[in-house]
Amino acid sequence: xxxxxxxxxxxxxxxxxxxxxxxxxxxxxxxxxxxxxxxxxxxxxxxxxxxxxxxxxxxxxxxxxxxxxxxxxxxxxxxxxxxxxxxxxxxxxxxxxxxxxxxxxxxxxxxxxxxxxxxxxxxxxxxxxxxxxxxxxxxxxxxxxxxxxxxxxxxxxxxxxxxxxxxxxxxxxxxxxxxxxxxxxxxxxxxxxxxxxxxxxxxxxxxxxxxxxxxxxxxxxxxxxxxxxxxxxxxxxxxxxxxxxxxxxxxxxxxxxxxxxxxxxxxxxxxxxxxxxxxxxxxxxxxxxxxxxxxxxxxxxxxxx
Amino acid sequence: xxxxxxxxxxxxxxxxxxxxxxxxxxxxxxxxxxxxxxxxxxxxxxxxxxxxxxxxxxxxxxxxxxxxxxxxxxxxxxxxxxxxxxxxxxxxxxxxxxxxxxxxxxxxxxxxxxxxxxxxxxxxxxxxxxxxxxxxxxxxxxxxxxxxxxxxxxxxxxxxxxxxxxxxxxxxxxxxxxxxxxxxxxxxxxxxxxxxxxxxxxxxxxxxxxxxxxxxxxxxxxxxxxxxxxxxxxxxxxxxxxxxxxxxxxxxxxxxxxxxxxxxxxxxxxxxxxxxxxxxxxxxxxxxxxxxxxxxxxxxxxxxx
Numbered sequence: 001x002x003x004x005x006x007x008x009x010x011x012x013x014x015x016x017x018x019x020x021x022x023x024x025x026x027x028x029x030x031x032x033x034x035x036x037x038x039x040x041x042x043x044x045x046x047x048x049x050x051x052x053x054x055x056x057x058x059x060x061x062x063x064x065x066x067x068x069x070x071x072x073x074x075x076x077x078x079x080x081x082x083x084x085x086x087x088x089x090x091x092x093x094x095x096x097x098x099x100x101x102x103x104x105x106x107x108x109x110x111x112x113x114x115x116x117x118x119x120x121x122x123x124x125x126x127x128x129x130x131x132x133x134x135x136x137x138x139x140x141x142x143x144x145x146x147x148x149x150x151x152x153x154x155x156x157x158x159x160x161x162x163x164x165x166x167x168x169x170x171x172x173x174x175x176x177x178x179x180x181x182x183x184x185x186x187x188x189x190x191x192x193x194x195x196x197x198x199x200x201x202x203x204x205x206x207x208x209x210x211x212x213x214x215x216x217x218x219x220x221x222x223x224x225x226x227x228x229x230x231x232x233x234x235x236x237x238x239x240x241x242x243x244x245x246x247x248x249x250x251x252x253x254x255x256x257x258x259x260x261x262x263x264x265x266x267x268x269x270x271x272x273x274x275x276x277x278x279x280x281x282x283x284x285x286x287x288x289x290x291x292x293x294x295x296x297x298x299x300x301x302x303x304x305x
Numbered sequence: 306x307x308x309x310x311x312x313x314x315x316x317x318x319x320x321x322x323x324x325x326x327x328x329x330x331x332x333x334x335x336x337x338x339x340x341x342x343x344x345x346x347x348x349x350x351x352x353x354x355x356x357x358x359x360x361x362x363x364x365x366x367x368x369x370x371x372x373x374x375x376x377x378x379x380x381x382x383x384x385x386x387x388x389x390x391x392x393x394x395x396x397x398x399x400x401x402x403x404x405x406x407x408x409x410x411x412x413x414x415x416x417x418x419x420x421x422x423x424x425x426x427x428x429x430x431x432x433x434x435x436x437x438x439x440x441x442x443x444x445x446x447x448x449x450x451x452x453x454x455x456x457x458x459x460x461x462x463x464x465x466x467x468x469x470x471x472x473x474x475x476x477x478x479x480x481x482x483x484x485x486x487x488x489x490x491x492x493x494x495x496x497x498x499x500x501x502x503x504x505x506x507x508x509x510x511x512x513x514x515x516x517x518x519x520x521x522x523x524x525x526x527x528x529x530x531x532x533x534x535x536x537x538x539x540x541x542x543x544x545x546x547x548x549x550x551x552x553x554x555x556x557x558x559x560x561x562x563x564x565x566x567x568x569x570x571x572x573x574x575x576x577x578x579x580x581x582x583x584x585x586x587x588x589x590x591x592x593x594x595x596x597x598x599x600x601x602x603x604x605x606x607x608x609x610x
Binding site for chain 1: 366422423435437439440444445446447448449450451452453454456457458459460461462468470537540541542544545546547548549575576577578579581585586
């Protein structure tokens, strides 16, 4: 988790980070959040009482109005009234959003989609999350469930997804999907060795980077396949929403930047019904790095509090 | 083509219709439009000079701001300045929209999506067109190209689409796609016979209706397959946009209503990441019948003029 103290221009005045507790007890994570916010405030030499408000992005389903995290599988949370709990700790108003949605808010407020009236964020990580900005505002949807782009079908005969259905975009192109492919392929042994060497139980971006540096053929093939499916997803979203800009974020986009984007852009553009030879719809990578989410949470707080 | 004189409640005061000329000369179709508007005004006993304005939906790519039809393949039109030409004829302001987008506008203003803040229209005909209403307004997109839902990929290894790409929703589930399937299947002979009996060169809704009445097994199978893919498309759009209502329109939805909708709804709901057991996102068929588009063109004129 990363905490930042941001100003209205998106400059980071102070920050602090740590690995999120895996205890699955909300109280433990709340203690961490408290410590990180305090450390970031110290780093910025500001008192928490002087902050305009606090925003937070959570990896799960969130009701932004009530500030309740209804479900966050990676944290083991269900129905945690996070805004209320943090408000009691900090004596400050707290805005709660989904982690990917605050990341695209951050890129929209201060980063790659700055100034755009409409933008789509596609975040590639262990899953694929999304966020849609229309009319300069995050689209929440009638049930607060908009932006679940990772669970649109790209081929219903495709692999089983974490959600239990088959052929979602996430099942083709998330890091989890790529790792599953590596493990299923004979030639995937070298990548598994790198995971061991780096003492990583999961195929992280740094493992992928090492394998690519070695020009591991399995890694090259699997990355290209994931990029292809991300390109199809991007093309679908442009055909539906015709946004000014699509921002691709997450560890791979952050680490490989333009190199990661190029094949995605090519596949996406080839699928556009309304051709776009001048590239009026920009397809770019996120530029705020680790701070997309934290700065976006600041933007969220600024917007809703 | 259908012309209506509508009032502010969407009541049809008079109407007139004819088969659109296939001459591919804009002037011929303009003459028809003029005649139909005059006939509808006569039927409603109003003078054209008393109308608030004129709206029109065109089967093609339209720039609503300039009123130019950039491309309408079925009419053989390219860059026809339709608003200007009709303004000269009627001495009235004219608003031009895409045919499917005005149809969803019509259902939103006066029909199945009446009162909804957000709605998605899926129109199944010779192609698959779409329209998206957000914040009560039609989403145009940054290039005026939003809503091309028929060209989102459902399986890139699927059939070739009219657009030249593979596996678009339209290539799986439009009437054109269904007809192609029928022609390719051995058992499709009976459906082809019905087309001959009815003197229809294409597999229209009435041909499909007759085949279904006879419980033709090929027709039943192909319709079920199309409904399945429309269900996947519907599920994808709900996962992305989370609208209040999805309206399915076009000849098949109009003719078969709830019977056509039921399997679509079932497939779509099974794909929702955020389950919706109470059916908060309604999936319904259009209810304005032949008038969706014409009344929607009235709503468009009311909105933009």
